[in-house]
Amino acid sequence: MTRVGLPRALLFHQYGDAWKSFIETLGLEPVVSSTTTGEILTSGTAHTDNESCLPVKVFTGHLLKLKEAADAILVPRVVTQNRGMKSCPKYLGLPDIARAIDHDLPPIFAPVMDLADRRHKWVNDWYEMALRFGASQSAARAAVKAMLASLKSCMAPLAGAATTDAGFNVGVAGHVYNLQDPRVSMGLLDRIRVMGASPLVVEKVPRRLIRRELKTLERKIRWDSESDIVGAVLHWSRSRSVAGVIYLSSFACGPGSMIGALIEDQFGREKSVPLMSITLDEHSGEGGLVTRIEAFLDMLRYASANDPSSAAGGAR
Amino acid sequence: MKIAVPRMGNLSLIIKDMVQRFDLDYLETPPFTEQTMEIGAALAPEFACLPLKAVLGTFVGALAMGADTLVTGGGHGPCRFGYYGEIQRRILEREGHDFRMVVLEPPSVSLRAFHDSIRSVIPREQVGFGTLARELYLTLSKVLLLDMLDKRALQLRGLEVVAGSVDEALADAQEIVSRAFTRKELSAARKEGDARFREVEIEWDRPHLKVGLVGEIFVVLETFFNFDIEHWLGRRNVVVERSVTISDTCDPFHRNPVFGYPEHMVARMAKPYLSHEVGGDGLLTVGSSVIFARRGFDAVVHFLPFTCMPEVIAKGVLGRVSQELEMPVLSLSIDEQTGKAGVETRLEALLDLAWSNKAKSLHARAELQAVT
Incomplete structure (x- = not known):
């Protein structure tokens, strides 16, 4: 079974569930890197350009951790999250940075996620990626559907009252x-x-x-x-x-x-x-x-x- | 209303042109010095990149000299530059200055946004729409002429016979173009400028290097921050080509008239390495480096302000470009503490490497010819 790696960094903390459900619905095995350790941080810092921001260094550490553990790595390119907004340039160039870090990394898949744009414009990227993983058309459609459904819950504001009594x-x-x-x-x-x-x-x-x-x-x-x-x-x-x-x-x-x-x-x-x-x-x-x-x-x-x-x- | 505008390469010539066209009250912003840098760095947020700090320092000087309207550029992209005006306004207000900040949206964002923002400097009552459009078009044509002169000077400087003759020609031609205002005058000035350049004696078959200059527009254009690299390279028999110019940035149709490769083509060239727009000049940096490599340039020098977001991405990717296309790329990150000697040593090493590569390939070619 193909193991698809997901670095536990950057927007994984927001959309990770959606990405995981996409991979699972395709019948592949999602491999999420462990929580950040000192070792990940050190290797990330050593392999990234020294001017990069801390989150990108953390990301690099997680990415390198997946080098052996996965057959492919999913690094979606998140272009926008809200209407009329722009992402930080780091998200836009993230897959390209990832590809430039190490030649021996497993192939990096970078479907676009442009949440503010009309859906048909970016969802096709995911569909095509699913086909490249060898899924049938119906399986690919199901996976995209599962991803979108799970995305909705990722985007919803966290439940729970904001006020507390203690302190x-x-x-x-x-x-x-x-x-x-x-x-x-x-x-x-x-x-x-x-x-x-x-x-x-x-x-x-x-x-x-x-x-x-x-x-x-x-x-x-x-x-x-x-x-x-x-x-x-x-x-x-x-x-x-x-x-x-x-x-x-x-x-x-x-x-x-x-x-x-x-x-x-x-x-x-x-x-x-x-x-x-x-x-x-x-x-x-x-x-x-x-x-x-x-x-x-x-x-x-x-x-x-x-x-x-x-x-x-x-x-x- | 006394207007002050940040300095950046040819921008001061362009502003002078607009001042005459629209009869504005204008005050020349003081040049960048170590002092203005110190003032800017002290006031600005720590991780803001160099242009904010540099411009802030000169704005303080301009306000002290009596300016009351500061005009700066904006933008809607992911680059921080679009938010600079707002941060600078807040910082300067906190320092107790009384002024108005006008953020001009560049025409490349949208012509409408540009028009709306320029109206706060040139009011409707003073200049009608037709006049404004016509005069701005002529200004843009003039910018194009000035940038083309620059491009020419960059190409010729490394091959000039008499040191300094290209600079003289450039200064004369700039003077000629600056005096031209109408369409007829501009086209005459263009011919005159060309003629002036033809007078320069050039040694065409001198052994030389070809180096591309890419990076973030502000540090590439402003000689104080790139340590006048264009002249430095010119003195060392290097033919230089630069991918960023003011006219290319302002062009509303993304055609890059001076660089010569329209934006979609730059994007296509960059695609194997960077497949998405990242704001600022990031994509242009990567795309033009690939173009330079394909055209057989000997090296590329990449200038970026420290922590510039789009250029840091470009820098990360350029390593791959350099490896796969076999062309040395030197990224130079500039901040307020960068020293001239350090930059020049690295540039010298780059040129040495490029010369030895060139000698090797020439040698290989000669051997190949000897065999066949």
């Missing part, structure tokens, strides 16, 4: 692939929970609210996930539903550097809630991160104890 809320804004990866983010979300605060994530903010906040910006942000992050952060701060916001970015993240500056400036103008920016790279030490979060949370606690009106998110 106070802290907004944690960052890319899914950083926050969902316990090695890269060094378990940031869990650490915050352990320290007695409840972290809110971008995916739980309804799209309607995100869009409303984005309309208040002078110039439209055209990157998919980054516009979501900005919209969510502005919603948290303007509705005072959090006591503070932690903005997590990764080293050399291009769009991240822009929206980081934007968020800092906007928070400075509105003087709403405290903000802390953290930049991750492959050398980040846990100690430094923990100390900074502790200090930040202590500051929020102190602020809400002294002035309940200004940091009301804690009390509510």
Whole structure:
């Protein structure tokens, strides 16, 4: 049975289930690389161009891990996720970067995923790929159908109420692939929970609210996930539903550097809630991160104890 | 309203032309220096790429000199450049400057967006649509002429007999073209410029290298950041061809009139290595490198600002291009701390490699001829 590899990195954290169900429906065996380890990170860093951003380095590490374990590797080219938006250039060129990394890699399949475009324009890519895997026409159609069905649940906002009673809320804004990866983010979300605060994530903010906040910006942000992050952060701060916001970015993240500056400036103008920016790279030490979060949370606690009106998110 | 525009290669000549056409109040932005770089780097976000920091530094200078309207380019692509104007506006406002920021959408995004954005500098009451369209068309023709002069100078500089004669001709021709405004004047200026170049004495059969210059437009065009590589190469008997120019970027129909290969063709050439648009000049970089390799160039020099997103992808792919097409490619990543000596050493090594490759292939050819 053909083993199709899926690197557990970047948009796998968002669309992985859909891709897996596509492969499974075809009757092939999906091979997902293990969760990120120090070894993966090191080999990724060693094989990537030194200017690449951290997520691409992580991706490379996972890709190389699959070299022996898979007969083919699936790296979809995600062109857009929302209407009128653009992906980060790294997603657009990802399959090409992957092919350039190592000559001995198994063949890399890169069907296009252009979620904002009309479906018939990009789904055909997947269909043709299924045929190349040797599937019959009906099996290929079934696989595409399964992928689309599972995609719907991937795209739906995460269920679960945003408010919690225990402790106070802290907004944690960052890319899914950083926050969902316990090695890269060094378990940031869990650490915050352990320290007695409840972290809110971008995916739980309804799209309607995100869009409303984005309309208040002078110039439209055209990157998919980054516009979501900005919209969510502005919603948290303007509705005072959090006591503070932690903005997590990764080293050399291009769009991240822009929206980081934007968020800092906007928070400075509105003087709403405290903000802390953290930049991750492959050398980040846990100690430094923990100390900074502790200090930040202590500051929020102190602020809400002294002035309940200004940091009301804690009390509510 | 005193307008200031960032510097970039021929852009200042073009702005001067528009200033005369539309009678704008214009202030020349100070040139890039180490000082403006320091100011820019101090104010800008850490991971912003070089053009933002560089332009920000000169904007501070321009505001100090009395400018009140800053005009910069925009764009809708995945490249960060489209969001620079907004970030720069926020940073400068935070620093307490009072000004207006105008973001011009390039005509290649859409002619309508371009028209809408240019109206905030040239109001409708002042210049009607017909005049605007005609004059802008003439400006674009002038840009094309200027870029063609540049292209010519790049080709000839390595072969000139008297050092500096090509530069003299270029300066004269630029002067001639700058004075032309109407259609007739422009076509006369074009002939005159050509004639001026013909006066330059050229040694056509001198042994030389052919090097392609690709990369992100700002660092490729601005001599302060590429350490004047065009002259540096010209002094070393190198015929240079550059894939990025202002007219190619502005061309609304994606024809790349100066480079000579329309965008769809560049994309086709790049396809085996990079099969999707990645924003900025990324695809052009890869496609033109392939074109240069197919045309038998001896080497390609790739300039990029540190952490530039599209060019980093191109850089990752260019290694494969270089290997498969057997042409050395040197990627030079430029930031505010890049030193001239380091860049020149690497360029010298590249030229040495290209010369030895050339000698080897010439030798092989001679042997082949001797056998047959």
